[in-house]
Amino acid sequence: MEEHKRAQLLHKDRQYVWHPFTQMKDYENQDHLLIEKAEGIHLYGADGRTYMDTVSSWWVNVHGHGHPRIKQAIQEQMERMDHVMFSGLTHEPAIVLAEKLVERTPEGLTRVFYSDNGSTAVEVALKMSYQYWQHQGHKTKHKFIYLQGSYHGDTLGAVSVGGVDLYHAIFKPLLFSAYQAPSPAISGMEQSLEAIEDLMKRHQSEIAGIVIEPLIQAAGGMHIYGADFLTRLRALCNTYEIHLIADEVATGFGRTGKMFACEYAGMTPDLICLSKGLTAGVMPLSATLCTEEIYQSFYDDYETLKTFFHGHSFTGNPLACAVGIESLNIFEDDNLLGHVQEVSAYMQQQFRRFADLEHVDHIRGLGMVAALNLVKDKDRQEAYDPVKRAGYQIYKQGLEEGLILRPLGDTIYYWLPLCTTKEQVDTIIARTSSVIEKVTAKL
Amino acid sequence: MEEHKRAQLLHKDRQYVWHPFTQMKDYENQDHLLIEKAEGIHLYGADGRTYMDTVSSWWVNVHGHGHPRIKQAIQEQMERMDHVMFSGLTHEPAIVLAEKLVERTPEGLTRVFYSDNGSTAVEVALKMSYQYWQHQGHKTKHKFIYLQGSYHGDTLGAVSVGGVDLYHAIFKPLLFSAYQAPSPAISGMEQSLEAIEDLMKRHQSEIAGIVIEPLIQAAGGMHIYGADFLTRLRALCNTYEIHLIADEVATGFGRTGKMFACEYAGMTPDLICLSKGLTAGVMPLSATLCTEEIYQSFYDDYETLKTFFHGHSFTGNPLACAVGIESLNIFEDDNLLGHVQEVSAYMQQQFRRFADLEHVDHIRGLGMVAALNLVKDKDRQEAYDPVKRAGYQIYKQGLEEGLILRPLGDTIYYWLPLCTTKEQVDTIIARTSSVIEKVTAKL
Ligand SMILES: Cc1ncc(COP(=O)(O)O)c(C=O)c1O
Ligand SMILES: Cc1ncc(COP(=O)(O)O)c(C=O)c1O
Numbered sequence: 055m056e057e058h059k060r061a062q063l064l065h066k067d068r069q070y071v072w073h074p075f076t077q078m079k080d081y082e083n084q085d086h087l088l089i090e091k092a093e094g095i096h097l098y099g100a101d102g103r104t105y106m107d108t109v110s111s112w113w114v115n116v117h118g119h120g121h122p123r124i125k126q127a128i129q130e131q132m133e134r135m136d137h138v139m140f141s142g143l144t145h146e147p148a149i150v151l152a153e154k155l156v157e158r159t160p161e162g163l164t165r166v167f168y169s170d171n172g173s174t175a176v177e178v179a180l181k182m183s184y185q186y187w188q189h190q191g192h193k194t195k196h197k198f199i200y201l202q203g204s205y206h207g208d209t210l211g212a213v214s215v216g217g218v219d220l221y222h223a224i225f226k227p228l229l230f231s232a233y234q235a236p237s238p239a240i241s242g243m244e245q246s247l248e249a250i251e252d253l254m255k256r257h258q259s260e261i262a263g264i265v266i267e268p269l270i271q272a273a274g275g276m277h278i279y280g281a282d283f284l285t286r287l288r289a290l291c292n293t294y295e296i297h298l299i300a301d302e303v304a305t306g307f308g309r310t311g312k313m314f315a316c317e318y319a320g321m322t323p324d325l326i327c328l329s330k331g332l333t334a335g336v337m338p339l340s341a342t343l344c345t346e347e348i349y350q351s352f353y354d355d356y357e358t359l360k361t362f363f364h365g366h367s368f369t370g371n372p373l374a375c376a377v378g379i380e381s382l383n384i385f386e387d388d389n390l391l392g393h394v395q396e397v398s399a400y401m402q403q404q405f406r407r408f409a410d411l412e413h414v415d416h417i418r419g420l421g422m423v424a425a426l427n428l429v430k431d432k433d434r435q436e437a438y439d440p441v442k443r444a445g446y447q448i449y450k451q452g453l454e455e456g457l458i459l460r461p462l463g464d465t466i467y468y469w470l471p472l473c474t475t476k477e478q479v480d481t482i483i484a485r486t487s488s489v490i491e492k493v494t495a496k497l
Numbered sequence: 498m499e500e501h502k503r504a505q506l507l508h509k510d511r512q513y514v515w516h517p518f519t520q521m522k523d524y525e526n527q528d529h530l531l532i533e534k535a536e537g538i539h540l541y542g543a544d545g546r547t548y549m550d551t552v553s554s555w556w557v558n559v560h561g562h563g564h565p566r567i568k569q570a571i572q573e574q575m576e577r578m579d580h581v582m583f584s585g586l587t588h589e590p591a592i593v594l595a596e597k598l599v600e601r602t603p604e605g606l607t608r609v610f611y612s613d614n615g616s617t618a619v620e621v622a623l624k625m626s627y628q629y630w631q632h633q634g635h636k637t638k639h640k641f642i643y644l645q646g647s648y649h650g651d652t653l654g655a656v657s658v659g660g661v662d663l664y665h666a667i668f669k670p671l672l673f674s675a676y677q678a679p680s681p682a683i684s685g686m687e688q689s690l691e692a693i694e695d696l697m698k699r700h701q702s703e704i705a706g707i708v709i710e711p712l713i714q715a716a717g718g719m720h721i722y723g724a725d726f727l728t729r730l731r732a733l734c735n736t737y738e739i740h741l742i743a744d745e746v747a748t749g750f751g752r753t754g755k756m757f758a759c760e761y762a763g764m765t766p767d768l769i770c771l772s773k774g775l776t777a778g779v780m781p782l783s784a785t786l787c788t789e790e791i792y793q794s795f796y797d798d799y800e801t802l803k804t805f806f807h808g809h810s811f812t813g814n815p816l817a818c819a820v821g822i823e824s825l826n827i828f829e830d831d832n833l834l835g836h837v838q839e840v841s842a843y844m845q846q847q848f849r850r851f852a853d854l855e856h857v858d859h860i861r862g863l864g865m866v867a868a869l870n871l872v873k874d875k876d877r878q879e880a881y882d883p884v885k886r887a888g889y890q891i892y893k894q895g896l897e898e899g900l901i902l903r904p905l906g907d908t909i910y911y912w913l914p915l916c917t918t919k920e921q922v923d924t925i926i927a928r929t930s931s932v933i934e935k936v937t938a939k940l
Contacts, residue, residue, distance in 0.1 A: 067587045070595035072610040072792065074808025075584050077799045086587040092578040097586070111582040112810045125575045132568045135535040136779045139554040141518050142892065142903060143540070144510045144529035152513035167515040170781045171613045171809045177652045184671060196670035208807045209620045211653030211671065221806040227639035228627060228654065228673045303810075330810050336579045338613045338781045338811040349515060356520045357884065363664040364651045365517025366614045367555045367746075367773050368781040441800065449585065460585060 055090050055100040063100070064088055080446075087453060092119035095471050095478060097458060105453065108482055109460045109469045113272065113304050114335030117384055118473045124336055127380035131373050140168070140370035147375035154382050155341055158313055160322040163343040167362075168370040172303035173207025175327035175340035176265065180211050181364055182344060182352075183263040183297045183325060189351045189360055192259070196230075199253055199264040199296075201237045201246070205273030206265060206301050206327075215265050218274050233257065235264075239277030247286055254294040263297030263324070268315035269420060272304040276425035276467045278418045284319035297324040297348075303340070307331030307381075308391055308472050311398055311421030324348060334381035335471075339374035394472050398422050401470065401479045408487070413494040422474070425467035428494065438464055438497060447493045455485045466490070498533050498543040506543070507531055523889075530896060535562035538914050538921060540901060548896065551925055552903045552912045556715065556747050557778030560827055561916045567779055570823035574816050583611070583813035590818035597825050598784055601756055603765040606786040610805075611813040615746035616650025618770035618783035619708065623654050624807055625787060625795075626706040626740045626768060632794045632803055635702070639673075642696055642707040642739075644680045644689070646717030649708060649744050649770075658708050661717045676700065678707075682720030690729055697737040706740030706767070711758035712863060715747040719868035719910045721861045727762035740767040740791075746783070750774030750824075751834055751915050754841055754864030767791060777824035782817035837915050841865050844913065844922045851930070856937040865917065868910035871937065881907055881940060890936045898928045909933070 064085045072078060073086065087105070091098035095118050097105045107115065117124065131147065138145060152166035169178055180198060187195035200206070200215035207213070208221075214229040216222040217237070222229075233253050238246040254261060268284055271277040291298040300323035305315040309331065312318060316326070325348065329340035354360045384390065398421045405424040408414045415435070416427040428444045430436045438444040445461030452459035459466060468482065507528045515521060516529065530548070534541035538561050540548045550558065560567065574590065581588060595609035612621055623641060630638035643649070643658035650656070651664075657672040659665040660680070665672075676696050681689040697704060711727055714720040734741040743766035748758040752774065755761060759769070768791065772783035797803045827833065841864045848867040851857045858878070859870045871887045873879045881887040888904030895902035902909060911925065 063589055063592050064587075066596050067592045070599050070607070070609055071587065071592060071813075072608045072787075072805070073584055073587070074610070074812045075804070075806055077795075077797070077804040078792075079796050080799060087585060089578065089581050089586050089588050092581055097581055107581070109582065111580060112584070114580065114582075114810050119579050119581075120575070124579070128575060129572060132563070132571060135532065136562050136567070137554060137557065138532050138535055138540060138550070138562075139552065139557075139901075139903070141516055141555070142530060143532050143901070144507075144514065144516070145532050146506055149506050149510045149514060153509050156513050164513070165515045166513055167517070169614075171617070171811060173617065173809060174614070174652060180671070181651075181653070181668060185667060188667060208624075208809065209617060209652035209654055210624070210657070210673070214653070214671075220802075224628060224631060224806075225624065228623070228657075230653070230671045230673070337814055337816055338809075344515075349521075352520075353522050354520070356523060356886070359663075361518070361520040362515070363518055363667075366616060366651065366781075367557050368614060369517045370514075371780055373780055443799070458582075458586070460582070 060088060060100040094118040095474055103456060105456050105458050106478065106482055107458050107471065109458055110471045111335055113469045114330040115471045116307060116331045116334040116381060118471050121334065121384070123380055123384055124334055124377055127376045128373055131376035135372050137368060137371055137373070141365060145372055147372045147379060148370035151375045151378045154379065155328070155343060158382065159326055159343055160314065160316050162322040162345055163326055164346045165344050165349040167342045169340050169342065170338050170366050170368055171340050172327065172329040173209040173212045174366060175303060175329050175342045176206045176301055177209055177211040178342040178364060179265070179299045179325040179327050180215070182342065182348060182362065183299060185362060186348050186351050187262050194259050195262040197232055197257065197260045198262060199233045199235050199250060201235055201266055201271065203237045203240055203271045203274035203277055204267060237271060237277060238283040239271055239279035243279065243283050247283065247290070250287065251290055254290060254296055258294050261296050263299050264291065265299040265301055268300050268302060268305055269310055269318060270305050270315065270423060273462065275462050275465050276423065278420055281318035284316060284321045288319070288321045299323060299325045299327070301327045303327050303329045308385065308394055309422050309469070311394055313391065333374050333377045336377050337374050339371060339378060390472055394422060397474055397476055397479060400476050404479060404483045408490070411490055414490065422470040422472060423468065425465055428464040428466065442497055444493065444497055447497070448489060451489045451493050455489050457482065457485050457489065459486070459489065503531060503543040537561040538917055546899065548899050548901050549921065549925055550901050550914065552901055553914045554778055556912045557773040558914045559750060559774045559777040559824060561914050564777065564827070566823055566827055567777055567820055570819045571816055574819035578815050580811060580814050580816070584808060588815055590815045590822060591813035594818045594821045597822065598786060601825070602769055602786055603757065603759050605765040605788055606769055607789045608787050608792040610785045612783045612785065613781050613809050613811055614783050615770065615772040616652040616655045617809060618746060618772050618785045619649045619744055620652055620654040621785040621807060622708070622742045622768040622770050623658070625785065625791060625805060626742060628805060629791050629794050630705050637702050638705040640675055640700065640703045641705060642676045642678050642693060644678055644709055644714065646680045646683055646714045646720055647710055648716030680714060680720060681726040682714055682722035686722065686726050690726065690733070693730065694733055697733060697739055701737050704739050706742050707734065708742040708744055710744050711748055712753055712761060713748050713758065713866060716905065718905050718908050719866065721863055724761035727759060727764045731762070731764045742766060742768045742770070744770045746770050746772045751828065751837055752865050752912070754837055756834065776817050776820045779820050780817050782814060782821060833915055837865060840917055840919055840922060843919050847922060847926045851933070854933055857933065865913040865915060866911065868908055871907040871909060885940055887936065887940055890940070891932060894932045894936050898932050900925065900928050900932065902929070902932065
């Protein structure tokens with residue numbers, strides 16, 4: 055891109071655009087990185103430089119950017135139908151994708167309700183769970199349990215079950231009241247399960263469901279816990295008749311090494327929330343799947359007023375559904391989970407080498423996800439002064455070395471596209487190593 | 498489509514798909530209408546029949562389906578970049594669209610925050626308004642006023658300011674508390690303004706904002722009111738220092754005859770919510786614009802913790818932004834508002850002829866929107882017994898006559914694509930006439 059055009063666009067960016075999750079003043083004396091092209095795992099800056107997308111563009115990208123089959127699917131769908139309303143009407147892309155989702159998700163999830171993003175997928179799950187209990191005559195069941203450190207989106211229903219104070223605390227007066235339980239990843243599995251059982255026992259008649267991010271609490275800081283927790287949580291939910299809502303918005307579609315994280319526990323939740331990788335990271339779409347029992351509790355004569363009155367204008371968008379179908383086809387045709395198994399094993403092994411670095415602690419990972427914490431003093435488990443914004447320095451140094459890193463606080467993580475190769479892993483690891491060394495040397 | 502394939506898809510639709518805002522049992526002995534192609538204002542059924550999309554596919558479609566320039570814009574964008582994260586990074590489509598939105602929306606709205614659908618656009622506005630007051634030290638301002646009969650979406654924050662009991666009442670325990678005011682369209686302007694002023698006076702220190710659908714309360718039943726209300730509401734909001742949030746998700750982008758409904762009052766809201774027509778109805782995208790004053794109250798050193806911690810994975814999706822830009826270009830190149838002026842005047846005139854029908858009452862309209870109520874007895878203002886589901890009968894008869902009509906209760910309405918021609922208006926009017934006569938004869 056011409057320098058003049060680039061400067062002009064960046065000027066307009068600063069003039070008109072409010073970026074998400076961003077203190078805009080951070081960009082007072084620094085530009086946002088202007089991207090003009092994306093291909094495979096590479097983003098091409100208007101500055102002529104190339105960056106590796108190690109966070110899959112906020113955990114959405116699956117097959118790399120600009121995959122030819124995805125392009126083709128969009129083009130073909132555009133020739134037939136852009137968008138039609140999904141009430142009264144239906145269409146092939148939404149039907150076929152629904153069938154595929156029911157087939158691929160854990161056994162026992164039978165119905166697909168589409169919406170537009172991860173937050174709405176969670177809102178749908180919460181509302182369905184609550185309304186289910188209303189239909190059952192359990193009128194007092196309108197509370198939910200969530201885990202410390204959890205993130206389920208930014209609409210106010212989703213924020214109500216959010217456990218990250220930095221993001222969520224300020225909105226307290228606008229939230230419904232819910233119970234927070236300790237996280238298995240932060241406080242340990244036994245303590246978490248004990249507290250959850252205690253809440254369920256004491257408040258059974260009030261609690262509709264518990265919502266969790268299976269295995270990886272992502273936005274809260276890439277906290278990872280074991281599958282045992284899921285198995286035992288499923289048992290508790292059965293005992294106390296409480297819905298288990300699995301938010302696989304981030305973990306779904308192969309990122310953890312299995313198609314869905316719940317599979318590690320062979321566990322079927324009552325509701326599952328999907329988005330991000332659902333369209334291979336190309337455009338917004340989400341889906342909430344539920345059990346037949348939940349679906350049937352809404353299925354009645356109109357006059358009984360059991361309709362689920364929820365919907366979004368672009369529900370079941372044919373373009374997004376066509377992309378979703380093609381993405382699942384690529385999974386199969388390319389044996390993508392086989393590739394992930396191989397590359398992720400290699401990546402995790404290489405990643406562990408960061409343990410040797412002086413300021414690196416708490417290395418963890420699963421599938422294409424890996425994380426570490428930067429610390430001031432490893433032995434004394436001393437964190438950096440937050441004012442140093444170590445993570446933010448890493449982000450900036452990452453750009454210098456051609457890496458898109460987007461630390462959460464002082465947690466550096468990878469959330470790699472599933473198509474990443476071993477050779478690319480090598481490059482990413484080498485560059486990250488250099489980034490960490492340079493930044494920690496100056497902190 | 499082959500009959501075998503059609504039957505198979507409809508079978509799968511029934512097996513896997515939960516449609517929005519739908520009592521699925523209504524489709525126990527009846528299929529959803531399977532659409533296989535959409536072009537202009539026509540939808541092509543897999544049954545070989547053609548239907549006119551008189552509701553613009555839930556009020557989203559602008560230029561007709563499958564517009565060649567929109568197709569082209571998507572294809573070109575796909576060649577460059579499908580999607581990249583919008584934090585730390587930026588790109589031309591989002592920047593250019595933001596500039597255009599600031600230029601076209603009422604003077605004084607300077608900053609664009611993207612999200613994915615109408616509901617999230619409203620959630621963003623509510624959260625911004627609330628957090629603004631927190632930054633100003635008005636810690637108790639966390640309530641909102643909304644109008645009876647209003648609809649702002651289905652996420653729980655949006656439902657909290659929803660005024661349609663059928664949709665919203667059941668979720669009460671999950672909602673934040675808000676003040677309902679009478680609607681100018683239902684209770685009259687004076688009564689509405691008086692009640693609003695009374696609420697503002699008594700609860701000024703608690704109220705952050707008032708959220709309204711300018712001129713047309715759409716989902717609540719196509720209630721239409723005059724622009725004077727907006728002018729006087731703006732004055733009240735100034736007096737009592739309360740944000741005016743204009744939800745133009747439905748009314749925006751020319752539907753009312755002006756680009757935005759607020760223009761009828763020459764009024765600038767503090768926040769405006771846009772979606773639906775923003776992408777010409779092709780794919781999900783929304784935007785919340787705010788004044789410079791609101792933006793600046795968040796703009797500070799990171800440590801002050803004034804960041805707006807809100808964001809969605811697909812924020813600023815480049816494909817959707819590219820479509821949004823091209824749609825606005827078409828508005829200009831085709832002088833679309835000129836076309837709308839002409840066609841809408843003609844349509845409104847023709848629509849008024851329904852007044853002669855025995856069971857038609859309360860004809861109203863604005864721009865490409867028109868509505869009427871079916872009544873059992875016009876003189877005695879007697880409604881049909883709800884058990885008859887008159888509107889639902891109209892929907893079914895509409896399909897018989899090649900019209901997609903989607904009544905709200907017993908309110909029949911048009912929400913025509915802006916590209917609709919006078920000839921098409923004639924056909925739609927003639928068919929609707931026949932539908933109404935046939936249905937009312939049997940009720
Ligand atoms: C005025 C208004 N606001 C908000 C919404 C919600 O938009 P969405 O369905 O895209 O969430 C709608 C949808 O019909 C609407 O009409
Ligand atoms: C686990 C989880 N749930 C929900 C969401 C919200 O999704 P969206 O940003 O699409 O609204 C996210 C987004 O990061 C997520 O990680």
